[in-house]
Amino acid sequence: MIKGIIIVNNHGKPRLVKFYRPVESEAVQQSVIRRIFNQVTSRPDAFCNYCETMVCPEWGGGGNPNDDDNDNDSSNSYDDSSKLIYRHYATLYFCVCVDRQESDLGILDLIQVFVEALDKAFGNVCELDLIFHSDRVHYILDEIVMGGMVLETNIHAVLQATKDQDAKHSESLVPPLLSGGAADGASSSRNTAKVAQQLGGGLISTNALTTSYRDAGSGTGGGGSGGSFSDSPQQQTSAWSYNW
Secondary structure (H helix, E strand, C coil): CEEEEEEEECCCCEEEEEECCCCCCHHHHHHHHHHHHHHHHCCCCCCCCEECCCCEHHHCEECCCCCHHHHCCHHHCCEECEEEEEEEECCEEEEEEEECCCCHHHHHHHHHHHHHHHHHHHCCCCHHHHHHCHHHHHHHHHHHEECCEECCCCHHHHHHHHHHHHHHHHHHCCCHHHHHCHHHHHHHHHHHHHHHHHHHCCCCCHHHHHHHHHHHHHCCHHHCCCCCCCCCHHHHHHHHHHHC
């Protein structure tokens, strides 16, 4: 099982944090990030990408098996059930903490799949993409890993799911009038005809209302001598009151 995935830059700034095994508080979470960063940055690039002596007691790993103090402090007790696998790309460290049942080479390949999916999704991905598009990065990661279990390692399937999500997001931004098309237009016409029919059965019809409005606007209806509606608001009000 995958316990957590953390991406940090060379200065220790976290760019993505995903905890599949929860910790007690945010302070403990920051402590885990610092421990992992110190662990991977202290190793030269010539070393392998596996670290079995992970200093992370919060996730059930770390400590010194020869330290007698471990027997008295359960929070720092030695437990070899965790290991850290990481890869360094340019300015970012991709770190994955797993239990002993996970394959080291499999997790390395999983990191490579994640990085290639990000690169194809963003086009030459960089650290800024992880900052300004964190929601999309999390969605891509959720297509690969969910609840600490690996779901998909096919890059094409992951990218297709991402494209489908982008298409649904674009459709949600289109206004209903534009997406409805002719159906909405026909509905609007039916509503207008219904209102006209109701007005026609009353004291005044829509044609009479339109004719009266035009006559008032031209200054010819009802013998009025007022000017056009475009002259001034006062003239508009007086002409409309005169006709009614």
